[in-house]
Amino acid sequence: MATITLSVNFSGGLETLFANRTAHTVSIPARVPVDAALWDTWPAAPESAGAPDADAVTMKPADMAYLLHHLRTRVLTARPELFLEHGTVRPGILALINDADWELEGEGAALLHDEDEVVFISTLHGG
Amino acid sequence: MSSCGNPSTESDALMSRRPKFDKSKHCVKCKVALGNIVIRHAVYCKECFFSLVAFKFRRALEPFVNAKPDGPRRTALKPAGNLLLGFSGGLGSTVLLDLVHRSYIANRKDELRRDGGKDHPRHDKVWKRVIVCYVELCDALPGRKDKISEVAEAVAQYEGVEFVPLRVQDAFDPLWWRCIYGEDAVSQLRINLENDELTSMLTNPLSTNPLESLRSYLSSLPTSTAVCSALHALTRVLLLHTAAETDSSHLLLGTSLTSLAISLIRGIGQGAGFNIEQEIQEEWLSDIRPPNFDSNDRANENQKGVRVIRPLRDVGLKECAFWAWWEKLRIVGEDRTGWPDSRQEIGGLTKDFIMGLEKDYPSTVSTIVRTCAKLSPRGEVSGKCVLCERPAQEGVQEWKSRISVRTTAQSVDATAPPLPAPLQADNASATRLASHLCYACHTTLTSRSARPPPPLYLSATKTSSTTLPVWVAPRIMRKVGEDEMRATVQEFLIEE
Numbered sequence A: 001m002a003t004i005t006l007s008v009n010f011s012g013g014l015e016t017l018f019a020n021r022t023a024h025t026v027s028i029p030a031r032v033p034v035d036a037a038l039w040d041t042w043p044a045a046p047e048s049a050g051a052p053d054a055d056a057v058t059m060k061p062a063d064m065a066y067l068l069h070h071l072r073t074r075v076l077t078a079r080p081e082l083f084l085e086h087g088t089v090r091p092g093i094l095a096l097i098n099d100a101d102w103e104l105e106g107e108g109a110a111l112l113h114d115e116d117e118v119v120f121i122s123t124l125h126g127g
Numbered sequence B: 001m002s003s004c005g006n007p008s009t010e011s012d013a014l015m016s017r018r019p020k021f022d023k024s025k026h027c028v029k030c031k032v033a034l035g036n037i038v039i040r041h042a043v044y045c046k047e048c049f050f051s052l053v054a055f056k057f058r059r060a061l062e063p064f065v066n067a068k069p070d071g072p073r074r075t076a077l078k079p080a081g082n083l084l085l086g087f088s089g090g091l092g093s094t095v096l097l098d099l100v101h102r103s104y105i106a107n108r109k110d111e112l113r114r115d116g117g118k119d120h121p122r123h124d125k126v127w128k129r130v131i132v133c134y135v136e137l138c139d140a141l142p143g144r145k146d147k148i149s150e151v152a153e154a155v156a157q158y159e160g161v162e163f164v165p166l167r168v169q170d171a172f173d174p175l176w177w178r179c180i181y182g183e184d185a186v187s188q189l190r191i192n193l194e195n196d197e198l199t200s201m202l203t204n205p206l207s208t209n210p211l212e213s214l215r216s217y218l219s220s221l222p223t224s225t226a227v228c229s230a231l232h233a234l235t236r237v238l239l240l241h242t243a244a245e246t247d248s249s250h251l252l253l254g255t256s257l258t259s260l261a262i263s264l265i266r267g268i269g270q271g272a273g274f275n276i277e278q279e280i281q282e283e284w285l286s287d288i289r290p291p292n293f294d295s296n297d298r299a300n301e302n303q304k305g306v307r308v309i310r311p312l313r314d315v316g317l318k319e320c321a322f323w324a325w326w327e328k329l330r331i332v333g334e335d336r337t338g339w340p341d342s343r344q345e346i347g348g349l350t351k352d353f354i355m356g357l358e359k360d361y362p363s364t365v366s367t368i369v370r371t372c373a374k375l376s377p378r379g380e381v382s383g384k385c386v387l388c389e390r391p392a393q394e395g396v397q398e399w400k401s402r403i404s405v406r407t408t409a410q411s412v413d414a415t416a417p418p419l420p421a422p423l424q425a426d427n428a429s430a431t432r433l434a435s436h437l438c439y440a441c442h443t444t445l446t447s448r449s450a451r452p453p454p455p456l457y458l459s460a461t462k463t464s465s466t467t468l469p470v471w472v473a474p475r476i477m478r479k480v481g482e483d484e485m486r487a488t489v490q491e492f493l494i495e496e
């Protein structure tokens, strides 16, 4: 089981929630449990000790919903409520995958691949 | 607004969720390229997106550039004066500046170079001067950074654009006012905040500490919402007079479709329903004349009118954000630091509501703006409000008995009973400021909140009277005549 590496960018003030850094490199498992309730205990790197038996749970390729969970639990440094709301990004936050609106790829259901570029832009302080 | 709930949580129960875009992932315009962005269910490629936004910008601005509207034949753009752009550092005005530059400065230069045809009228610059004005609020609210130099740098990236920085306390600075309108126009008014009629008197000598005046003014306001509307109003009037000062015939604001919906709904909630039209577009004429004004000069007369236009009124914040990202624009950022807690403030709640709506039902927001644009306010205009310079409705006392939300409901329901008669005759004397204010400003100064806001400044103590912005006294004096003013001031002093 492998990991995929993504470049993740934050702009429009969102970077202040992510250690004041706009550019991040993020590694997530290539496949994750279908059941989101298991994500909290799922290791970020599958090879690490104590990894649960992947054969015992139904798996799916990593998607944006999983990336949001990963960012919230492992990358975010402040005020998660300003980033996520009801399991997706807050209204007013936009996402692009490889330069295209994530709405074209199904938002949370958009599948992610190695070396994908993901951008989050906040419009909340826009004039 | 809170009773409306959060559209993103309750929406599923109310309406079936529409897909975010219509079947194809290809651009609806060129039908060839793969899409990059979804705008209200329609998919656009990057290239078609850029021309779409530029088209919406020109469509909202160009029919209003010439002093008289075009006939059936389109004529060349010939504005009566210069262009002033109100810049907040936020997304909307950053994109607006980029569009103005690319449409009227950069493109024209390229065209000139390409054809070398200097004499052709098409190649004339549309605007002789393009001026960007930024109003710094850092001294008005605690904990904010002074961003003037950062904004200056961002503006300096555009060739052919002038920069005018102001501070919000300039609104209380007799020196600033004197620079525009000359010595004769300088006078100041203090109001008594202990009664709803807001009795006022001229100050002598002038108060020459604008920052102190500003802080005392803001501290005297009864609610956080009032502080927010006061700052918005001060900024707006500063921009209007700067337009007059720079001979600008047009003042452009970076209000996006999303922000317009927010401010329309907020305005109705705060009793500014009468000014819905002005929120969308307005024509402002300064009634104070600059010292060199020649009243026989017709051309001069025309030039003093300022058209306030929001060219991004059909462009949503999402489009602005994608434009800025793809154009790699530097966003200085509109600083929210120090603003009263946005969750408690009406504007903050409205914003959450509209943002949620736009996310799940992206077409609804433009419907709100279109609907508001059709609402025509009832009642006669009785001149302009001396504080915010928007049209005021006949008699504020009478008006207080109406609620603008109800007014709009009645314009739909023709069977509704007639409005109640005025509660009392408008017998306010000249120095009673209340009769020269619009409903929204009167509310800003007098409405009481069950829970008073926390003090803005630890040092400022609440006083029973406060100095008003520099434009109030000259306009009151123009309205009631200086002699009468003096007489009532005397009366007021004897009462003391």
Ligand SMILES: [Zn+2]
Residues within 6 Å of the ligand: B027, B028, B029, B030, B031, B032, B033, B044, B045, B046, B047, B048, B049
């Ligand atoms: Zn296209």
Ligand SMILES: [Zn+2]
Residues within 6 Å of the ligand: B385, B386, B387, B388, B389, B390, B437, B438, B439, B440, B441, B442
């Ligand atoms: Zn007013």
